[in-house]
Amino acid sequence: MNTRFKFLIYLACALVLISSCKKEDAERPEPAPAIAGLESEYYVVIKTSLLLKPTIENRVDSIVWMLNGQRAANALQYNFQAPADPGTYNLIIMAYNKGNIAQKVIKITTGRYLNWQTTTNKILTLEASQKFTNRNDVKWEVLSASSELYRLSVSNAATALFTAVNKGTYHLKVSAGDLVDTLLITVRQPDRAPSPYIAKVFDYLPAPGQFVNELPQYVEGDTYETMVAKAGKDLIGADANTITLGGWGGYVVMGFDHTIVNVSGRRDFRIHGNAFGANANPRPNAPFGGSCEPGIIMVAYDKNKNGKPDEDEWYEIKGSGNFTAENEPWYSAAVQRKNDTRTIRNYEMSYHRPKTEAASAPAGHIGISDYILWTDNQGGQGYKIKNTYHSQSYYPAWMKDNKLTYKGIRLASNGIEESGQGSYFVLYAFRYGYVDNYPNAHDNSGIDIDWAIDKNGNKVNLPGIDFIKVYNGIDQENGWLGEASTEVSRGEDLHLLGTNIATINQ
Ligand SMILES: [Ca+2]
Ligand SMILES: [Ca+2]
Ligand SMILES: [Ca+2]
Ligand SMILES: [Ca+2]
Structure with missing residues (x-):
């Protein structure tokens, strides 16, 4: 074999090797992008x-x-x-x-629309776009809506809060002079449908009263936490039971699993009690009355969105008698009977643990007259009576404190003895704005969130609320009936239940 031929063989082998290598390269697939x-x-x-x-x-x-x-x-x-x-x-x-x-x-x-997405019964924070910066004439308005059950609350020029009861599309306009933005809000149904009823009880502390330790039932070993849980068991859902708030100041704090929308012109929620009208009131042309034990309402929305009423501001629902009872139809009758008709807005009262729990009253007495010592911030003091119908302790038995202090508004005393013989007490209704003040089915048990005022007494423009506090607003002993004590039962979001009650404009 000559060298030339050898070289050709080498070259052929090399070419075969190179081509086989190349072939392998081409066959290895490259990962797709x-x-x-x-x-x-x-x-x-x-x-x-x-x-x-x-x-x-x-x-x-x-x-x-x-x-x-x-x-x-x-x-x-x-x-x-x-x-x-x-x-x-x-x-x-x-x-x-x-x-x-x-x-x-x-x-x-x-x-043409700026697009926003949210779900029903939830507060959406809308921000005006950059071009409105430094404008103080910004106007927000709703151009069209799938349903009239919504609320647009403008807090300041740059932000507005929007919430709707029903899914659908809502067209909004933001403008300042010639500057215009149009917004399209698409509201979807949340994954889980909201409950129209109370979903949680956060706090419960009745003031001493004749149904305390019974509604709900206290048993040995119960603590503050277990009693709050018992109140929750009673109040949550459609089949609620009644709990007592006891004497003046006793309270409960409840929540819903969604935001109750503050629909303009309508009442938005109600909390049931057990108020009823008297059927044999001897007073001619008497206004509505019977067993009306108004509980004052406070509301809040979950501003920091943590599901708890913690740092969120509370607002007072301005019931018809929160500043004065002078406009209530029974006012002059109450003045005539020398009721304490003052409204005290910054009232504070302390109840002291009773020294003894005597089982029954002395013969000829309506009760034990020096039962629970109370003191207030108006320089007053006295005793709460233990009546003959309820012999259990009236002081919350689960509380370790020997003194319980409550703060809030003390309404005018609305109970009048109408028989002249001390036997027929009529507790008259305030016109509107309370719990356990009108029968549950009556329109005047409905509450408009637009009645809310802030701590300075100014009207607030709330988009809706998540939390409700109710406390007994009356401090009055009504003879054998005992003290006025607010009862609380089922809570209802009126919009989710399809109940339409027009508001009363204040
Ligand atoms: Ca409303
Ligand atoms: Ca009641
Ligand atoms: Ca909160
Ligand atoms: Ca009561």
Whole structure:
């Protein structure tokens, strides 16, 4: 074999080796590009742009963006410009490498509205866009709504709070002079339907009274926590039982599993009690009365969105007698009977643990007259009576404190003995705005969140509320009937139940 021939053989072998190597290279598939960081749908306001910045994994040779079938760009990022007329666009991004094409289809809708999403019975915070900065003439308004059961509450120029009872679309307008933004809010149903009834009890402390330790029942070993849980067991849901708030100041704090929307012009919720009208009141043309034991209402919404009434501000529902009883139809009769008709807005009263729990009253007495010592911040003091009908302790037995202090509004005394013989007590109703003041089915047991005022007495514009506190507003002993004590039972979101009660304008 000559050297020339040997060389040719070597060369042929080398070529075979190289080609086989090359063949192996071509056969090993390259991983396809993976496109991430893009939604499948976008909404863009007309005359604005949307910068799409996908991330692409694995090697890429080239990228193509196709807009409605036309090549639009070849770079990694794509800036979509929405023209002046609303429309819909089909955008496809394709990423190529050797032997692979990855693609993602994106639908873009353009319109005149800024788009917001929320769910029913939830407060959405809306912010005016940048261009309104430093404008103090910003106006918010609703242009159209799927349902009239919504609330738009403007807190200041830059922000507004929106909440709706029903799913659907709501068109809003923000403007300041020539500057205009239009907003489209899409309200969806939440995954779990809200309950129209009380969902949680956070706090419960009745003041001493004749039904305390019975409604709910105290048993040996109960603590503050277990009694709050018992109140919850009674009040939560449609089949609620009645609990007592005891004497003046006793309270309960409840919550719903959603925001009760403050619909304009309508009452929004009610808390049941056991008020009823007298059927044999001897007073001619008497106003509504019987067993009316008004509980004062405080409301709050969950501003810090943690599900608890903690740092959220409480607002007073301004019931008809929260500042004065002079406009109540029974006022002059109460003055005539020398009732204490003052309204004391910053009242404080302390009840002292009784020294003994005598089982029964001395013969000829309506009760034990020096039972529970009370003192107040008006320089007053005296004793609460233990009557002959209820012999258990009236002092919350689970409380270790020897003195319990309550704060709030003390309403005018509404109980009048009408028989002249000390046997027929009529507890008259205040006109509106309380719990256990009108029968549950009566419109005047309905509460409008727009009656809320802040601690300075100013009306507030609340979008809705999550929490309700009720405390007994009356401090009055009514002979054999015993002390006025608010009862609390089922709570209702009137909108979720389809109940429409017009408000009373204050
Ligand atoms: Ca309302
Ligand atoms: Ca009652
Ligand atoms: Ca909270
Ligand atoms: Ca009562």
